[in-house]
């Protein structure tokens with residue numbers, strides 16, 4: 001043995017004998033259990049077929065009810081590990097009352113940093129930066145892609161801890177951010193990976209995918225069940241019917257002309273003002289979530305703080321240009337995420353929240369959550385939240401304005417919804433009771449019963465979604481479309 005060989009052998013023995021840190025041991029154990037470092041490095045592609053359920057967070061009937069669920073069929077996920085590409089195709093079927101297409105075919109892809117969507121008619125469009133970020137993160141929520149990313153990386157590992165039957169370790173990822181890997185204490189197979197994300201309503205959320213029911217395919221252990229949660233909400237429960245390793249992935253590349261295409265920016269927030277009656281304005285503009293401003297003797301009241309902080313802040317700023325009187329209250333029609341996305345922004349602006357009593361605990365929990373990943377104004381200013389709660393009905397009234405608020409009763413979809421009626425102008429202000437563009441009005445009959453039992457003499461509907469319409473047209477549309 002020559003000298004160089006000998007010293008090389010000694011170096012090898014030293015590195016092989018140096019005890020790995022307890023954190024590194026978790027990763028090494030996982031790699032070994034999955035099929036070994038060599039096997040993981042050699043994987044070129046994965047394809048996963050299955051079916052499952054995808055609940056719709058922030059759209060339940062009441063904050064405590066079960067989430068409405070999409071049934072997911074014909075799910076195929078392909079991952080090209082060599083080129084960093086992935087594509088998910090699925091057909092999802094609404095298992096709940098829904099005003100849009102009940103069956104939706106979706107294809108979503110990622111090629112490097114470029115996200116794209118394929119429409120049902122085959123048209124491919126570039127998706128925005130937020131979609132790309134989410135899909136890059138989602139790509140790591142599989143034991144093979146996750147371990148492949150870290151197998152040869154020099155990583156900062158920390159926070160080893162034991163849970164029932166599991167060991168967990170935090171990993172500073174090569175591309176930035178920290179993720180958590182859990183492995184089964186007995187089998188050493190990955191039990192879960194966790195990453196952090198920002199949600200407009202929930203703030204900092206853990207995105208956790210759990211893996212179980214492993215099977216061996218081509219020397220690699222692959223899970224047959226993947227369950228993803230956002231914080232405490234289940235997002236996808238996938239039962240794998242077929243795992244496959246390698247295969248042709250050429251279809252996953254984004255078309256060249258689209259790769260060069262400009263990344264679409266979120267559309268600018270535009271707030272338009274349309275006077276509806278004396279002291280009542282409809283604030284529309286970009287998007288399909290409108291708000292309404294009511295002018296009382298010495299203050300203004302906003303109906304709806306929707307979507308997110310950017311939309312709601314722009315609406316509040318616009319409302320403040322309509323009159324020198326202070327804007328003091330925001331009526332939040334219900335707890336669905338698209339309607340309460342501006343709740344924290346309204347509170348940060350000092351507004352009292354008027355909402356149905358059944359939203360209070362949930363809204364308080366949203367107010368108390370941390371928003372450190374994408375800090376919003378409330379995260380920085382920390383204000384006390386003030387509520388004015390509605391039970392069956394509540395009237396806001398002075399010499400200038402009367403707004404009657406009513407709880408929508410016994411509705412199969414909306415359990416916490418309040419709508420407004422202005423008797424002087426016979427105006428209905430409502431969210432999610434009706435939108436002229438809906439394909440069907442599954443809860444329309446209940447809405448009409450509600451308005452009738454309240455004895456309201458409505459002439460116009462001034463909606464959060466859609467357009468201002470004569471009430472007679474709203475009734476006609478509800479009755480003429482399928483339920």
Ligand SMILES: [Zn+2]
Pocket residue numbers: 336338339431432465
């Ligand atoms: Zn809505």
